[in-house]
Amino acid sequence: PAGEAYKAWLRYARLDREFIEGNGYASWCGTVVTASAEDAALLATARRELAEGIESMLGRRPQESGNADEGSFLLIGTLGSAELQGLTDAAEREAIGDEGYILRAFEQPMRRFIAIGGNTDKGVLYGAFHLLRLLQTGQPIRDLNVVDRPASKLRMIDHWDNMDGSVERGYAGRSIFFREGDFLGDWDRVRDYARLMAAVGLNAVAINNVNVHETETRLIAPELLPSVARAASVFREYGIRLYLSVNFASPIQLGGLTTADPLDPRVREWWAERTADVYRHVPDFGGYLVKADSEFRPGPFTYGRDHADGANLLAEALRPHGGIVIWRCFVYDCQQDWRDRKTDRARAAYDHFRPLDGKFDENVILQIKNGPMDFQVREPVSPLFGGLQRTNQVLELQITQEYTGQQRHLCYLVPQWKEAIDFDTYAKGPGSTVAKAATGELFDRPLGGFAAVSNIGDDGNWTGHPLAQANFYGFGRLAWRPELSAEQIADEWVRLTFGSDPDVVATIGRMLLDSWPIYEKYTSPLGVGWMVNPNHHYGPNVDGYEYSMWGTYHYADCHGIGVDRTVRTGTGYAGQYHDAPAAMYESAESCPDELLLFFHHLPYSHVLKSGRTIIQHIYDTHFEGAEQAEGLVETWRRLSGKIDAERYESVLSRLEQQAKHAAEWRDVVNTYFCRKSGIPDAHGRQIY
Ligand code: GCU
Numbered sequence: 004p005a006g007e008a009y010k011a012w013l014r015y016a017r018l019d020r021e022f023i024e025g026n027g028y029a030s031w032c033g034t035v036v037t038a039s040a041e042d043a044a045l046l047a048t049a050r051r052e053l054a055e056g057i058e059s060m061l062g063r064r065p066q067e068s069g070n071a072d073e074g075s076f077l078l079i080g081t082l083g084s085a086e087l088q089g090l091t092d093a094a095e096r097e098a099i100g101d102e103g104y105i106l107r108a109f110e111q112p113m114r115r116f117i118a119i120g121g122n123t124d125k126g127v128l129y130g131a132f133h134l135l136r137l138l139q140t141g142q143p144i145r146d147l148n149v150v151d152r153p154a155s156k157l158r159m160i161d162h163w164d165n166m167d168g169s170v171e172r173g174y175a176g177r178s179i180f181f182r183e184g185d186f187l188g189d190w191d192r193v194r195d196y197a198r199l200m201a202a203v204g205l206n207a208v209a210i211n212n213v214n215v216h217e218t219e220t221r222l223i224a225p226e227l228l229p230s231v232a233r234a235a236s237v238f239r240e241y242g243i244r245l246y247l248s249v250n251f252a253s254p255i256q257l258g259g260l261t262t263a264d265p266l267d268p269r270v271r272e273w274w275a276e277r278t279a280d281v282y283r284h285v286p287d288f289g290g291y292l293v294k295a296d297s298e299f300r301p302g303p304f305t306y307g308r309d310h311a312d313g314a315n316l317l318a319e320a321l322r323p324h325g326g327i328v329i330w331r332c333f334v335y336d337c338q339q340d341w342r343d344r345k346t347d348r349a350r351a352a353y354d355h356f357r358p359l360d361g362k363f364d365e366n367v368i369l370q371i372k373n374g375p376m377d378f379q380v381r382e383p384v385s386p387l388f389g390g391l392q393r394t395n396q397v398l399e400l401q402i403t404q405e406y407t408g409q410q411r412h413l414c415y416l417v418p419q420w421k422e423a424i425d426f427d428t429y430a431k432g433p434g435s436t437v438a439k440a441a442t443g444e445l446f447d448r449p450l451g452g453f454a455a456v457s458n459i460g461d462d463g464n465w466t467g468h469p470l471a472q473a474n475f476y477g478f479g480r481l482a483w484r485p486e487l488s489a490e491q492i493a494d495e496w497v498r499l500t501f502g503s504d505p506d507v508v509a510t511i512g513r514m515l516l517d518s519w520p521i522y523e524k525y526t527s528p529l530g531v532g533w534m535v536n537p538n539h540h541y542g543p544n545v546d547g548y549e550y551s552m553w554g555t556y557h558y559a560d561c562h563g564i565g566v567d568r569t570v571r572t573g574t575g576y577a578g579q580y581h582d583a584p585a586a587m588y589e590s591a592e593s594c595p596d597e598l599l600l601f602f603h604h605l606p607y608s609h610v611l612k613s614g615r616t617i618i619q620h621i622y623d624t625h626f627e628g629a630e631q632a633e634g635l636v637e638t639w640r641r642l643s644g645k646i647d648a649e650r651y652e653s654v655l656s657r658l659e660q661q662a663k664h665a666a667e668w669r670d671v672v673n674t675y676f677c678r679k680s681g682i683p684d685a686h687g688r689q690i691y
Contacts (some may be wrong), residue, residue: 007647008464011199011472012499013399014595015059015139019641022141023061030075031108031117031144032057034066036082038087044097045124048240049079049131052198056135075115075448079127087120095150096122102206103152104130108145117147125206125242129153140498147547155442157368157397157452158482159207160200161292161330161652164582166211166218172403174410175460175467180210184218187228193237196459198373203479207454208243210234213294213331215250222247223277224257228284235285244289251293251313252301253277264306265316282324283388290326291317292370309361310334310355318364327366327450329397332356335375335532339554347574348554349375353386357579368395368450373423375576376555379406379532380523381419383588383598386579388440389428395450398423398441402474403458407522409541410458410467412661413635414522415515417477424485429581446590448538452476453482468657469650472500473515489516506643514635521635523597524628525665526672528621529611530601531557534672542664543671557600561679563607564617565600577602596620607680621676622684625669632658632665 007014023029035053037046050067058064071078071086076500080087082096082105089103099105119130133151136376137144163171164178166185188552200208211219221227243578254260254273254648281288295313296302303313314330323329335351352375363369370393374382378401388396400420405524407414424438435445443451455478459465466472476493476499493515494508501507526543527534533548533555535541548555557564569589587593591603596611607618615623636658643651674691677683684690 006463007197008469008647008650008653011465011548012476012496013056013198013202013273014500015056016502017062018034018060018138018141018586022054026141026143027145028138029061029063031115032061032065032077032138034074034076035061036069036071036076036078036086037067038071038078041080041084041124042351043081043124044240045128045242046079046081048118048201048242048479049128051088051122052128052135053077053131054080057138060138071114071116073113074403076117076120077114077667079119079125079131081127082120082122084614087118090118090120098150099126099152102126103150104133106130106133106147106149106151108147117144126152126203128242129204132204134543135202136495136499140495141503149336153204153206153483154438154485155452155482157207157449157454158205158479159209159397159452159454160205160402160457160478161209161213161248161399161454163212163214163403164210164458165216166222170460171212171214172401172405172456173458173460174403175471176462177460179459179461186227186234188230190233190237193234194240196465197238197241197243199465200243200479203476205479206243206337207246207289207665208238209246209248209289209292209329211248213248213292215248215294217256219248219249220253220256223249223253223281225280228281229659231281232284235288239287244287245285246289246292248292248294249317250301251295253302254294259493262306263301265303265312266306267309271316271319272378274317278317278324278326278486282326282456288324288326290321290328290366292329292331294331294333297331297582298337309359309362311359314367315362315364318367322364322366327368328364329368329370329454330363331399332369332371332385333399336555337554338552341550341552341556344558345574346554347554347567347568347576349566349576350574350579351375351554353390353579356387357390360391360530363394365395365449367451368397368666370397370399370454372399372401373420376532377406380519380527381530381597381601382532383530383601384423384426384428384437386428388426388437389430390433390579391440391580392430392446395443395448396441397452398437400453400455401480402455402478404471404474405540406535410471410523411541411657412632412664413468413514413518413658414469414474415477415489415493416474416516417481417492418516418519420478420481421489424481427584429583433583435581442485450513453485453610454480455477464650469654470511472496501646501650504645507642510638510642514638517631520636521628521631521665524624525632525668526628528600528672529565529596529617530598531596531602533557543668545672545675553616558604559676561681563605564676565604566602567604568602573602573604579624586591607676607682617683618676618680619685622673622686622690625673627690628663629669632662636662660677 439445568576570578
């Protein structure tokens with residue numbers, strides 16, 4: 004694979020002459036000096052990345068040897084090395100931590116140089132990618148002075164890849180790791196992927212699906228560990244630690260025991276031994292990711308134990324080796340009776356895990372989906388953020404567009420994630436954002452961060468829809484620095500991916516930023532979710548999940564729609580938040596329009612803050628959304644000739660499909676609610 008789309012945000016397109024000369028890039032970048040006596044692995048990676056990136060952008064490969072005494076050059080190394088010592092002070096070294104870096108230009112009598120220094124070689128690698136990003140986007144570097152570090156320790160991608168090569172909820176081809184029950188062995192591709200990850204600061208990857216089936220259970224068995232080790236070594240070159248999803252019933256399925264009871268000494272011993280063997284093969288193995296007692300996966304409930312017992316069992320096995328357990332909170336009753344209106348799936352994670360706060364070992368992290376349901380187009384934030392105060396936690400997002408158009412529709416998710424990350428839980432008064440809860444800052448937790456379900460596969464452009472690369476990129480950047488705005492990230496990504504033509508930058512940037520609102524308009528109104536076809540979850544089906552066992556209802560009848568989740572008359576879910584957000588959601592007056600039907604069941608004639616009735620809002624947004632989806636096609640066409648044919652055509656054909664499917668959504672949803680409510684569209688538009 005070689006196309007422009009394959010290179011993603013590491014295209015390193017040749018820069019214009021004026022750019023190079025105006026910024027004096029060539030004079031700084033002619034030589035890369037590596038601090039002496041340092042051959043740490045990641046420094047070699049950083050040097051290679053700089054050399055290749057610079058060669059590609061400036062047309063001349065920098066020399067990779069030289070001394071730091073005179074001339075002009077880039078200087079890379081750890082801050083303890085002879086060459087970089089003295090360039091920073093103790094406070095700065097402290098500020099950048101294990102993974103941060105300084106990037107600073109020095110002009111001295113005999114020499115001028117840009118230092119890229121970290122306390123560790125990993126920091127240096129991130130610094131190198133930062134510099135490359137600046138060059139690619141044409142930033143001045145003359146007075147460079149950056150002191151940076153990631154906001155959180157764990158910045159992780161979860162793959163839902165199965166060993167047969169399929170990817171659960173994958174929309175970009177097959178797995179890049181597995182095929183037909185074994186590793187695929189395309190290590191070059193894995194390395195290219197690791198580069199893309201490291202360039203946006205990601206440092207952890209779980210390579211197999213959280214639904215761990217029979218073959219995948221064997222990933223921790225002796226026969227597959229050598230291949231696991233091989234994969235880990237490729238990621239290691241880029242500072243990324245490998246994790247595996249494990250099956251809680253492994254002691255039975257793999258170990259031949261009769262039980263997987265977390266309190267049984269034989270089970271504990273089995274995990275300790277197996278885990279020690281994993282570390283013999285992969286000394287820096289990250290740890291286990293676990294989906295237990297969820298959607299038919301085995302777990303501690305079978306033995307009358309709770310999630311803390313289950314997680315701590317694995318924590319004990321991993322602790323001697325420095326590994327961690329990432330235990331998912333996606334636990335709910337998936338065999339609910341739709342007639343039962345008391346049970347509310349939205350409550351489940353909090354009801355299960357809040358009582359266990361403080362009972363998890365120090366090397367356990369709970370992984371919490373952004374919303375209480377399941378990656379819908381719009382959901383409130385999980386009340387576990389702010390609810391858990393003595394437990395490490397990680398925010399789980401979904402980059403793969405399961406419910407947001409399956410990479411056939413354009414849906415830039417960073418604005419959605421930003422809303423979750425910036426949400427104020429009020430757990431310790433105003434300013435207690437989800438970002439601070441997830442990083443661990445809010446309650447001073449030792450571990451924390453961000454994880455997201457991958458959207459990549461073996462497609463030539465990685466993500467199926469070329470513009471869906473922006474979501475992967477955006478996740479990495481946000482995990483590094485949650486305060487970046489969706490606009491900044493979009494702008495940066497477009498420049499890296501398509502170059503700096505102002506028209507291209509403005510047009511694609513706008514398309515990205517408009518896309519989630521457009522998608523929301525023609526799909527699910529006012530916080531109602533699940534109006535999709537069962538199983539594959541693509542396309543409109545208003546009652547697709549209405550009479551099912553999955554706890555996913557909108558309760559539309561001829562009078563109204565929505566789920567009453569208030570404390571006063573509903574399921575009480577709104578009461579799981581702290582005072583301020585709880586009060587906001589409890590009353591239909593203060594509940595924001597976009598989540599109104601998530602929290603309230605209301606008549607179609609209810610007047611929104613926008614001044615429109617609910618039914619008219621449904622009609623208006625569906626007509627508008629479908630029209631805007633058409634508009635995206637026209638907007639894209641105007642870029643014809645400014646983008647290479649491969650990517651231009653590929654995006655165009657997807658936008659055309661999207662426009663067609665948006666019309667289908669519009670007509671199905673409008674027709675359904677018109678028939679249910681008997682209320683016509685105030686503007687007399689076509690409803691069937
Ligand atoms: C969703 C998705 C499943 C997945 C599950 C999970 O429900 O549809 O395919 O296994 O999330 O996050 O575990």
